Amino acid sequence: MALLEIKDLHAGVVGGKEILRGLNLTINAGEVHAIMGPNGSGKSTLAQVLAGRETYEVTSGSVMFDGKDLLELAPEERACEGLFLAFQYPVEIPGVSTSYFLKSALNAIRKHRGESELDAMDFLKLLKSKMKLLEMDQSFLGRSVNEGFSGGEKKRNEIMQMAVLNPRLAVLDETDSGLDIDALKIVSNGVNALRAPDRGILVVTHYQRLLDYIVPDFVHVLRNGRIIKSGDKNLALELEARGYGWLEQEQPAAV
Amino acid sequence: MTVLAVEKPERTRSLDRFMPQPHQAAMQVPAWLAALRQAAAERFLQAGFPTIHDEEWRLTNVAPLVERSYGSCKRQEALATAREPAVVAALKAVDLSDANAVRLVLINGNFIPELSSAAPAGVTVRGFGEAIKAGEPALRNLLGKLALPEHHGFVALNAAAFDDGLFIDVAPGSTPSQPLHIVALTHHVAPHDGVLAHPRLLLNLGHHAKLTVLTSWVGGGASPSLTNPVMEAFIGQAAALELVKVVSINDGDSHIASDYVQLADAANLRSFVLNTGGAVVRNNLSTVLDGPAAEATLNGLSLSRGCQHVDNHTLLDHAREHCPSHELYKSILADQASGVFKGRILVRPGAQKTDSKQTSKAILLSDEATMNSQPQLEIYADDVKCTHGSTTGPLNDEQLFYLRSRGLDATRAHAFLTYAFAADAINRISHEAIRAAINQRVVERLHEVAPG
Ligand SMILES: Nc1ncnc2c1ncn2[C@@H]1O[C@H](COP(=O)(O)OP(=O)(O)O)[C@@H](O)[C@H]1O
Ligand SMILES: [Mg+2]
Numbered sequence: 001m002a003l004l005e006i007k008d009l010h011a012g013v014v015g016g017k018e019i020l021r022g023l024n025l026t027i028n029a030g031e032v033h034a035i036m037g038p039n040g041s042g043k044s045t046l047a048q049v050l051a052g053r054e055t056y057e058v059t060s061g062s063v064m065f066d067g068k069d070l071l072e073l074a075p076e077e078r079a080c081e082g083l084f085l086a087f088q089y090p091v092e093i094p095g096v097s098t099s100y101f102l103k104s105a106l107n108a109i110r111k112h113r114g115e116s117e118l119d120a121m122d123f124l125k126l127l128k129s130k131m132k133l134l135e136m137d138q139s140f141l142g143r144s145v146n147e148g149f150s151g152g153e154k155k156r157n158e159i160m161q162m163a164v165l166n167p168r169l170a171v172l173d174e175t176d177s178g179l180d181i182d183a184l185k186i187v188s189n190g191v192n193a194l195r196a197p198d199r200g201i202l203v204v205t206h207y208q209r210l211l212d213y214i215v216p217d218f219v220h221v222l223r224n225g226r227i228i229k230s231g232d233k234n235l236a237l238e239l240e241a242r243g244y245g246w247l248e249q250e251q252p253a254a255v
Numbered sequence: 256m257t258v259l260a261v262e263k264p265e266r267t268r269s270l271d272r273f274m275p276q277p278h279q280a281a282m283q284v285p286a287w288l289a290a291l292r293q294a295a296a297e298r299f300l301q302a303g304f305p306t307i308h309d310e311e312w313r314l315t316n317v318a319p320l321v322e323r324s325y326g327s328c329k330r331q332e333a334l335a336t337a338r339e340p341a342v343v344a345a346l347k348a349v350d351l352s353d354a355n356a357v358r359l360v361l362i363n364g365n366f367i368p369e370l371s372s373a374a375p376a377g378v379t380v381r382g383f384g385e386a387i388k389a390g391e392p393a394l395r396n397l398l399g400k401l402a403l404p405e406h407h408g409f410v411a412l413n414a415a416a417f418d419d420g421l422f423i424d425v426a427p428g429s430t431p432s433q434p435l436h437i438v439a440l441t442h443h444v445a446p447h448d449g450v451l452a453h454p455r456l457l458l459n460l461g462h463h464a465k466l467t468v469l470t471s472w473v474g475g476g477a478s479p480s481l482t483n484p485v486m487e488a489f490i491g492q493a494a495a496l497e498l499v500k501v502v503s504i505n506d507g508d509s510h511i512a513s514d515y516v517q518l519a520d521a522a523n524l525r526s527f528v529l530n531t532g533g534a535v536v537r538n539n540l541s542t543v544l545d546g547p548a549a550e551a552t553l554n555g556l557s558l559s560r561g562c563q564h565v566d567n568h569t570l571l572d573h574a575r576e577h578c579p580s581h582e583l584y585k586s587i588l589a590d591q592a593s594g595v596f597k598g599r600i601l602v603r604p605g606a607q608k609t610d611s612k613q614t615s616k617a618i619l620l621s622d623e624a625t626m627n628s629q630p631q632l633e634i635y636a637d638d639v640k641c642t643h644g645s646t647t648g649p650l651n652d653e654q655l656f657y658l659r660s661r662g663l664d665a666t667r668a669h670a671f672l673t674y675a676f677a678a679d680a681i682n683r684i685s686h687e688a689i690r691a692a693i694n695q696r697v698v699e700r701l702h703e704v705a706p707g
Contacts, residue, residue, distance in 0.1 A: 050661045079662035091653045095675030105661035161661065
């Protein structure tokens with residue numbers, strides 16, 4: 001059984017235009033997929049629809065996650081089932097400390113899985129180790145979620161949260177944007193550390209650069225809400241060299 | 256004028272009932288105080304209570320509060336009620352044991368030394384009666400210097416009618432480590448009417464002194480009471496005062512407060528008000544930055560539900576140059592609750608390099624809750640920085656989704672965000688133990704306002 005199976009997905013802004021127009025994608029456990037595409041092609045819409053954002057409405061198609069109908073689940077249920085979205089634009093939440101929020105989230109997920117809740121000490125140990133992995137300063141512990149963080153710090157914080165929550169499927173929406181080359185390496189290390197036979201990763205990116213560090217098993221090109229071409233990592237290189245224009249003439253690929 | 260002369264008799268008669276009877280006086284009134292009271296009484300009888308036709312009271316209608324009849328409860332009765340179980344419970348409800356605070360109890364404006372702890376070294380604490388007997392020069396020099404009867408009828412009435420008060424004087428250079436905790440209770444004895452109390456506070460900090468004062472306004476009793484406190488605080492040169500106020504009176508009771516603070520050069524004021532209870536709560540806070548490089552920080556948090564109405568009116572009077580001021584008022588409103596914030600910033604000619612920032616934010620948890628935020632900037636100097644901003648709306652969808660996408664259910668995500676919103680203001684309280692106590696109170700209250 002596939003980890004994620006998207007079939008003929010049509011979705012758009014509630015009451016607005018259609019953005020995803022018949023999208024198909026299958027991700028098996030252990031695989032890393034990359035979705036590339038020009039600005040406005042629907043990459044973030046896909047990521048948000050998977051995570052359950054209410055701004056978007058699915059008009060037809062299906063998404064199965066680990067054998068469950070993902071579209072039936074509330075956002076928090078999706079998270080508890082093991083879905084994680086690293087946001088393109090992580091929101092600032094003044095007044096909520098990163099550690100308190102993350103501890104509550106992790107324990108909600110653990111409870112859902114029938115695991116015991118982590119106490120403050122064990123959680124802090126886990127958190128510190130993941131912060132170290134992302135080379136984040138300890139001072140972030142006491143700070144409010146993303147508040148006053150630079151663009152790069154926010155992205156690091158996303159991956160740090162992912163490492164703590166230990167999802168089965170991670171969707172990374174333009175995690176590379178706003179990162180300098182050192183930060184890109186750190187973030188990629190964090191993602192690569194999570195690669196595992198029972199886990200899937202979907203990397204959404206505009207540029208090929210990130211894929212030098214997180215080498216994907218499959219690359220898909222999204223355009224106008226559809227996957228128009230799929231291939232291996234070499235497709236990313238080709239896109240880098242030739243741009244997206246040459247794909248215009250080709251037939252949409254079925255995946 | 257002719258019109259006034261015609262109207263006056265009837266008005267005066269209806270206002271007369273608020274005047275104290277001479278035989279009720281609980282303290283010896285020296286001539287200077289008698290004159291002050293007389294002038295205030297005349298002013299009150301002439302002006303009466305503010306109405307919604309006064310610009311400053313447009314959004315807070317006090318008519319239902321002042322049309323009611325109230326009883327009064329003098330010192331002896333107050334002391335007697337202090338032993339009632341309900342009062343004992345109300346006084347205990349405000350627990351600040353962690354802060355090692357000096358507790359000072361006021362019942363209906365009367366200072367009750369029997370229930371209060373001893374003042375720390377360097378600090379003089381007296382009831383007004385005591386202070387007058389002791390001939391405290393500061394009392395005579397300062398009382399009524401900031402709170403003028405012409406400001407509005409409640410200030411005038413307070414000056415005309417208070418029968419005790421709390422005088423606190425901190426010697427120059429004194430920095431007591433213990434905070435003062437004023438527990439101010441408005442309480443009446445059943446089956447009498449609710450009480451109309453006029454507590455009066457006078458604080459004087461000598462130069463380089465430092466003090467933290469928490470004032471908890473609590474209420475007991477079945478009939479609605481009205482508390483009309485007036486506080487004047489004088490912060491000497493390079494002295495620092497942190498004022499934390501909690502209004503957690505019964506839902507049927509109301510509170511109309513007029514607080515005044517004057518800062519000398521390089522003095523510092525940090526104020527925080529938490530409004531959790533009451534039918535109508537109005538906090539007037541007027542601050543004058545009266546010396547160069549003085550700094551004022553005014554923060555507030557209101558948690559309202561039902562038909563509660565909370566109105567925070569602040570004035571930052573930048574009278575001198577190089578003074579920063581910061582202001583953050585936040586409200587969480589549920590049900591049909593209504594909120595008002597009016598922030599007036601006055602930059603007088605010559606108050607160059609004023610740096611003032613004002614923010615008002617409100618979260619509406621229901622479609623029927625309302626918030627009215629109004630900045631009022633009056634700037635008469637040219638080299639100044641003044642900013643203001645206000646936001647009102649439901650909880651932020653993006654933030655809610657972010658939390659839920661991490662595994663928190665909708666209910667908990669709501670609770671996180673309302674708390675986060677509140678904590679942003681609470682965290683600006685400097686005194687650690689008081690901050691923790693306020694935080695605890697807010698957490699409990701949020702369960703009621705925005706049930707998890
Ligand atoms: N919430 C929204 N409201 C209105 N239009 C939207 C919204 N989200 C996305 N769109 C539109 O849908 C298209 C795809 O957007 P998006 O998914 O963000 O693309 P990408 O992430 O690939 O740049 C764009 O034309 C964008 O303007
Ligand atoms: Mg995008």
